[in-house]
Amino acid sequence: MSGEIEISIKNLNLWFGNFQALKNINIDIQKNAVTALIGPSGCGKSTFIKTLDRMNDLVDNVKFTGEIMYKGRNILDSDTDVVELRKEIGMVFQKPNPFPKSIFDNVVYGPRVHGIRDKKTLHEIAERSLKGAAIWDEVKDRLGESALRLSGGQQQRLCIARLLAVEPDVLLMDEPASALDPIATSKIEDLLYELKKDYTIVIVTHNMQQAARVSSRTAFFWLGEMVEYAPTIDLFERPQNKRTEDYVTGKFG
Amino acid sequence: MAAKRRETAAIGLLWGAGIATLVILIVILAYILVNGLPLISWHFLTANPGVRGQTGTGIYSTIVATVAVTGVALLVAAPLSVGGAIYLNEYTKENLLRKVIRQAAEVLAGIPSIIIGLFGFLFFVIYLRPYTGGWSVLSGGLALAFMVLPISLRISEEALKAVPAELREGSLGLGATKWQSITTVVMPTALPGIITGLILGAGRAIGETAAILLTVGGALSVPHSLQDPACPMTLYIYNILTEYNDTRTAYGTAAVLIIVILAITFTTDYLMNRYTRKLKGL
Numbered sequence: 001m002s003g004e005i006e007i008s009i010k011n012l013n014l015w016f017g018n019f020q021a022l023k024n025i026n027i028d029i030q031k032n033a034v035t036a037l038i039g040p041s042g043c044g045k046s047t048f049i050k051t052l053d054r055m056n057d058l059v060d061n062v063k064f065t066g067e068i069m070y071k072g073r074n075i076l077d078s079d080t081d082v083v084e085l086r087k088e089i090g091m092v093f094q095k096p097n098p099f100p101k102s103i104f105d106n107v108v109y110g111p112r113v114h115g116i117r118d119k120k121t122l123h124e125i126a127e128r129s130l131k132g133a134a135i136w137d138e139v140k141d142r143l144g145e146s147a148l149r150l151s152g153g154q155q156q157r158l159c160i161a162r163l164l165a166v167e168p169d170v171l172l173m174d175e176p177a178s179a180l181d182p183i184a185t186s187k188i189e190d191l192l193y194e195l196k197k198d199y200t201i202v203i204v205t206h207n208m209q210q211a212a213r214v215s216s217r218t219a220f221f222w223l224g225e226m227v228e229y230a231p232t233i234d235l236f237e238r239p240q241n242k243r244t245e246d247y248v249t250g251k252f253g
Numbered sequence: 254m255a256a257k258r259r260e261t262a263a264i265g266l267l268w269g270a271g272i273a274t275l276v277i278l279i280v281i282l283a284y285i286l287v288n289g290l291p292l293i294s295w296h297f298l299t300a301n302p303g304v305r306g307q308t309g310t311g312i313y314s315t316i317v318a319t320v321a322v323t324g325v326a327l328l329v330a331a332p333l334s335v336g337g338a339i340y341l342n343e344y345t346k347e348n349l350l351r352k353v354i355r356q357a358a359e360v361l362a363g364i365p366s367i368i369i370g371l372f373g374f375l376f377f378v379i380y381l382r383p384y385t386g387g388w389s390v391l392s393g394g395l396a397l398a399f400m401v402l403p404i405s406l407r408i409s410e411e412a413l414k415a416v417p418a419e420l421r422e423g424s425l426g427l428g429a430t431k432w433q434s435i436t437t438v439v440m441p442t443a444l445p446g447i448i449t450g451l452i453l454g455a456g457r458a459i460g461e462t463a464a465i466l467l468t469v470g471g472a473l474s475v476p477h478s479l480q481d482p483a484c485p486m487t488l489y490i491y492n493i494l495t496e497y498n499d500t501r502t503a504y505g506t507a508a509v510l511i512i513v514i515l516a517i518t519f520t521t522d523y524l525m526n527r528y529t530r531k532l533k534g535l
Contacts, residue, residue, distance in 0.1 A: 055422060055425070055426065058421075058422070058425070060346050060347070083429070083430050084428070085428075086425065086427065087427075087428035090426060090428075091422075091426040093422060093426070097419035097423040098423075099420060099424070099438050100420075100441070100442055100533065100534070109424070109427060109429075109437070110427040110428060110429070113424075113427070113428070113433045145534065146531075146532075146533070147534070148533055148534035149534040162423075163426075163427065166427050
């Protein structure tokens with residue numbers, strides 16, 4: 001497993017006020033692969049993923065040190081244009097968060113705020129993105145309907161489509177299936193399998209089976225530290241660290 | 254058994270307390286409408302009041318005056334209150350400035366309206382006379398704006414606060430700027446609450462008397478510019494009662510005033526309900 005590196009994280013530390021949420025994290029994220037982050041609640045995996053597109057900036061009193069190299073620049077630099085960054089590194093949230101607008105207006109939201117006005121272009125983007133998120137067939141006849149009328153699983157795939165419409169390179173997913181039923185979850189997982197051909201994906205999950213099914217590499221987080229990072233199959237079958245072993249074998253969680 | 258009887262008695266008393274509000278409202282409305290409605294006619298609404306005690310003609314100019322001062326108050330207060338609420342909720346973190354501004358709004362809301370009127374008199378009518386024309390629609394409207402501002406600021410802020418953080422994150426996560434997120438996602442979602450705040454403020458302005466008593470002038474002719482003096486319906490009721498003891502016209506005007514306020518309340522409720530349902534995709 002030696003692919004191209006998309007994002008390289010070195011000595012990342014992060015504090016909320018006096019609380020250190022991330023401790024000296026070092027990870028290389030591979031291009032066009034799914035990287036899973038697992039660990040018990042509060043271990044820092046969500047905080048970590050939100051650092052990659054600087055969404056933690058929204059929190060009061062956040063401080064960070066270290067570097068996250070992406071396309072030859074350090075994302076954590078204070079002069080990083082976070083608006084531009086978030087076009088390249090997009091995020092799908094835990095709870096589906098469609099805007100209270102029509103399905104169509106949701107998908108083309110990104111392109112619109114980035115200045116695309118041409119109706120035909122927007123329609124092409126909408127179709128391509130909805131197809132990319134495997135939801136086109138379910139919604140193509142009701143694009144004008146409110147997105148809030150979709151089921152939870154459909155809403156989440158719509159949110160993925162909305163992200164694809166911005167044409168990012170990296171997709172960050174913060175427990176994207178945790179609020180969904182098993183059938184909707186398996187649709188999201190199938191989708192991940194398709195998406196990794198074109199995108200670099202980092203997914204946070206509390207579901208170890210899910211990590212095992214969808215990812216090629218997995219990182220285990222514990223109390224703000226990155227304990228072990230290895231090809232998924234190795235991490236689950238031959239964990240090197242005692243805590244990883246205890247976690248993946250279900251001794252704590 | 255005694256405990257059970259006490260329970261029944263308590264429920265009865267609480268029921269009575271709840272019903273009291275309804276009864277009081279109905280009594281007031283019925284009293285005004287029964288006495289006032291017979292006077293309302295097309296002539297009453299479209300003719301101007303007579304001058305110098307020649308009353309019982311019409312109230313046209315007072316309706317115009319009410320609309321005009323309320324309009325001025327809203328035009329001034331709406332951008333300040335909505336803008337202020339957006340600033341407080343979206344652009345500041347929970348800090349001292351934010352607490353101070355919020356407290357200021359509460360204190361402003363608590364200032365007795367006659368004191369707002371007194372300030373309006375000294376500042377708008379006397380000091381800014383070259384611009385406001387002295388006693389005028391503009392002076393009255395500006396004084397009323399001070400009363401609308403805190404109400405609508407507070408309600409707008411609550412409405413913005415009620416917009417789920419996930420929607421903001423979703424928008425920012427797609428590479429929208431903060432301002433784009435506010436205008437395209439946050440504001441439309443909060444709009445029913447913001448409009449409700451403005452309408453409540455407008456209701457306050459329409460019903461206010463003390464703040465305009467000293468600022469608007471009380472002239473019974475139709476105002477033709479913002480610098481003309483005028484006499485809104487509330488002030489007219491006060492004047493004809495205290496100066497001419499004309500209770501009949503007072504009831505008639507009061508009935509019109511109440512109908513206007515009820516109409517605004519119910520129309521807004523209906524429209525906002527529809528908008529909210531549409532927003533939720535129902």
